[in-house]
Amino acid sequence: MSDHDADALAERVRDGDLRLYELEEHADAETAAAARRRLLERETGAALDVTGDYAFDPEAAADSAIENLVGGTQIPFGVAGPVAVDGDAASEAYYLPMATTEGALLASVNRGCSAITAAGGANARVTKRGMTRAPVFRVADVTEGAEVARWVDEHFADLKAAAESTTDHGTLQEVTHYVVGDNVYLRFSYDTADAMGMNMATIATGEACDVVEANTPAELVALSGNLCADKKPAAINAVEGRGRTVTADVHIPRDVVEERFKTTPEAIAEVNTRKNLVGSAKAGSLGFNAHAANVVAAVFLATGQDAAQVVEGSNCITTVEARDDELYASVNLASLEVGTVGGGTKLPTQAEALDVLGVRGGGDPAGSNADELAEVIAAGALAGELSLLAALASRHLSSAHEDLGR
Incomplete structure (x- = not known):
């Protein structure tokens, strides 16, 4: 690519000789993207040097992931865990890759992962598969x-x-x-x-x-009549499921609850009932949870899932029960839509995040890698729910954000 070629293409767009989407017909994808950056810089006054510094192959991205490519947007990527998961497909301790700009999120999920692992791990099961079109x-x-x-x-x-x-x-x-x-x-x-x-x-x-x-x-x-229902809140997905319906639960001994969360099983259970169940019902919510979408969104961004389907991924019910010597907690995500092949999973940083989990590509048997990813996300959502509920029960939520300066 030469600066001259990119500048010349940008001028042709400004003059009306070419349209933005036609640039790949006259240059390779990298030069076309550079030309669009030049055009935007001249039209808006913005500096796009960092946007133009990306690691993925522009030809591959322009072919399958995006139109009118300009560059890349970077999101901070961290890990929480390890979290031990015992599922039909998941069967080890996992570091959970999460991309987010919300400070304190990973610290909170990490605390939940620590408690789950100290309790012997979370159980997780995919109970239904079914991608729909209506x-x-x-x-x-x-x-x-x-x-x-x-x-x-x-x-x-x-x-x-x-x-x-x-x-x-x-x-x-x-x-x-x-x-x-x-x-x-x-x-x-x-x-x-x-x-x-x-x-x-x-x-x-x-x-x-x-x-x-x-x-x-x-x-x-x-071809779509909205009974699918894709990327919209819908009761049909809460009841019938879409993508993968996945459940995770954990039994945490009372002493682990008190040590890791600085509160009691009874206090966490009361917050869950009054907030997640009664409060959500009064609000007419389709999700009866504290912030399951936080974990779903962060893992989706890190692993190349369709980010808009976080709408369905927030369709989660969290239950908590205080028992004599333990806390029992569960999450049920009715419509978690994930894959380990195709789409954004082929992008290089997203593929690396899938490698962190050991689920990149097709599984053997078919479907097992996506099942494993779904089970791990459910365990991560459970960790996030427990940590936030505990922070509310102990009245530490605001102080945690203050301590982390976020």
Whole structure:
């Protein structure tokens, strides 16, 4: 790349000869990105030297991850742990990679990880898999809608064959129909193995929709009818799940609670009930937790997940019970959408974070790496919940932020 080439391209955009998205047709991705930086610097007065200092391959990023590439945004990356996890896929002590700009978050999660590990570790299980896509069809009336619904029930095998013809890894598990007036919604659910699978589900569902249209009165209106529901708060995901439904729990002896958290099981349980359960219910929240999205978001950013799906990842219920000699705590994340192949997982720093967890790429058997990642995230969310609830119970939340200067 030469500065002259980048400057010349920037001038052509300013003159209206080229559009921003056309630059890769006239130069390699690195030069195109430099030209956009030059343009932005001249148009806005901003200095973008640091933005232009990135480690990923611009060709690969422009091909699969982003359009109108300018550079890279850096987010501080730290680790919490180790946290011991005993799951169907996870079975060791893990350092939890987290990228965030929220001071005190990692310190808090680290304290929770320490308590969980001192108690012998967290149990974690993925209890359901199912990436969904829900197209909406037009029909004349409810009579036709019911006809379509019956056809779908009777011809699942045909829909499965069509959908799976588009992928080597996705498996259609079920199709649920919803008739609302002259609308028919079909919620397709797939096991997408180690991929998060949104694109896989979309392409496969498109093929199945052709079969529906060819054999019923239904006419496709939109490939997504929002009953999926992707990147939006939705009760259907809280009830039916989306991506992976994963649960983690821990039994922490009373003396460990008192030593690590400077409070009692009873105090933590009371805060959870009054805050996470009653308070969330009064607020009409879909998430009954303290801050599960904090851990989900930080791990998503570090490991190359789709950051917008933190919306579904915050769909978590935290339970806490004080027992005679211990504290029992659990988290249930109903719709955690994660993958270890594809998308942002191929970026170099994100791939390194997956290596920290030992889950990069496809698992053996298929799906086991993404299951392991989900179980570890659940254990991390549990650590974060315990630490924040304990800080509130001991009235140390504000002092912790003051001590860390954040």
